[in-house]
Amino acid sequence: MHLDVLDLRNFYYRSALGRAAQKVIRDELTQIWPEAKGQTVVGFGFAVPLMRPYLAQARRVIGLMPGPQGVMPWPAGRPNISVLCEETFWPIQTGQVDKLVVMHGLETCENPTALLDEIWRVLGPGGRAVFVVPNRAGLWSRSDKTPFGFGRPYSLGQLEAQLRKHDFITERTLSTLFQPPSHKRVWRKTATLLEKIGHSLPVVNAGGVLMIEVSKQMVAPTRPGLTEVVKRKFRALEGITAAPETARNS
Numbered sequence: 001m002h003l004d005v006l007d008l009r010n011f012y013y014r015s016a017l018g019r020a021a022q023k024v025i026r027d028e029l030t031q032i033w034p035e036a037k038g039q040t041v042v043g044f045g046f047a048v049p050l051m052r053p054y055l056a057q058a059r060r061v062i063g064l065m066p067g068p069q070g071v072m073p074w075p076a077g078r079p080n081i082s083v084l085c086e087e088t089f090w091p092i093q094t095g096q097v098d099k100l101v102v103m104h105g106l107e108t109c110e111n112p113t114a115l116l117d118e119i120w121r122v123l124g125p126g127g128r129a130v131f132v133v134p135n136r137a138g139l140w141s142r143s144d145k146t147p148f149g150f151g152r153p154y155s156l157g158q159l160e161a162q163l164r165k166h167d168f169i170t171e172r173t174l175s176t177l178f179q180p181p182s183h184k185r186v187w188r189k190t191a192t193l194l195e196k197i198g199h200s201l202p203v204v205n206a207g208g209v210l211m212i213e214v215s216k217q218m219v220a221p222t223r224p225g226l227t228e229v230v231k232r233k234f235r236a237l238e239g240i241t242a243a244p245e246t247a248r249n250s
Contacts (some may be wrong), residue, residue: 002108003147005070008046011147021146021177022049025132025209028176029101032130032213039098042122044090045105046147047132048074048082054099064090066105088114095124103132107151116166123216128171130213133159135175140208143181148208159212168214175207 011018029050036058043051048063052075055061063082065071071084085091087109100123109115119129134141134148141153154162160170 001150002066002068003046003104003150005046005065005072008069008104008147009072012046012049017146017181020179024176024179025103025211026050026053028174028211029130032172032211033099033128036099040096041099041101042092042097043101043103044119045069045103045108047101047103047105050101050103050132062092064092066109069104069108087111088118090118090122092122094121095127097122098124098127100127100129101132102129104147104151106131107133107153112162113166116163116168120166120168120216125216125218127216128213129168129216130211131159131163132209132211135208135210138175138177138206138208140177140181146181148177148181154210156210156212159210163212163214167216169217170212171215172213174211175209176211177208178206181208 012022013019026049030053033054036054038057038059040060040062041051041054041058042062042064044064044066046065046069051061051063055075055078061081063074064085065082066087067084068087071082073080074082083091087105088111100119102119106112106115123129134151134153136153136155136158138153140146140148143149156173156175160173163170
C-alpha cells in the first residue's frame with residue numbers, strides 16, 4: 001500500500017515529528033556516505049528528504065517516485081530532478097548508479113522481488129544501496145500517524161535474508177528513530193536526548209526504523225584464460241612427429 005505523495009510531503013516538511021524523523025535518518029545516512037563526489041545518486045520511493053546533502057557534490061542526483069504514490073517537484077527553489085516511474089521498470093541505464101537510497105519503497109511494493117531485481121540492474125559493480133524500512137519490533141510500525149506505519153515492516157533477519165537472495169552483500173546495519181512517534185510537545189522536547197540514549201543500547205530492534213547498507217559485487221568470469229589456451233595443442237601441428245628423423249646420408 002502506497003501513501004499519497006502529498007501525505008508524505010506534509011509529514012516530512014510540514015510537521016515537527018516528520019522534520020525530526022527526516023533529520024535523524026539523514027544524519028545516519030551521511031555518516032554512512034559522507035560524500036558522493038562525481039557519483040550518480042538515486043533515491044526511490046520517497047527518499048528525497050535524505051538526498052539534499054549530495055546535491056552540491058554528486059555528478060547527478062535523481063529522485064524516482066513510483067506511479068501509485070505520485071510525484072512532486074524537488075528540490076524546492078532549484079531545477080526539478082524528481083521523476084515519476086513504474087515500480088519495477090526505471091528509466092535508468094544498466095549499471096549507471098553509484099549510490100541508491102530506498103525509503104518508503106520496498107515495504108510498500110506489491111512485487112518486492114521484481115523491485116530488487118531492478119535495483120540490482122541499475123547499480124554499477126561495487127555500487128551501494130541503503131534501505132530504510134519500518135522495524136517490525138519498533139513503535140513506529142505500530143502507529144498509522146507516520147508513513148512507517150504502512151506497508152510490511154521487517155525484522156533485521158528478514159530484510160537481510162531477502163537482500164541476500166538477490167546477491168546483495170550486507171555492509172552495515174543499524175537501527176534509529178528511538179523517539180516515540182508522537183506529535184506531543186513533551187516528546188518533541190526530549191527527542192534529541194532519547195536518540196542519544198537509544199544509540200547506546202546494544203539491541204538493534206530498539207529503534208523504529210532499520211537501515212541496511214548493501215553492495216553489489218560482481219563475480220569474476222571463469223572462462224579459460226591465456227594459460228589454458230596456450231596449453232592446448234595447435235591443430236596446425238597435428239600429425240607431426242615429436243622429434244624429426246635424422247637426415248640420411250646421400
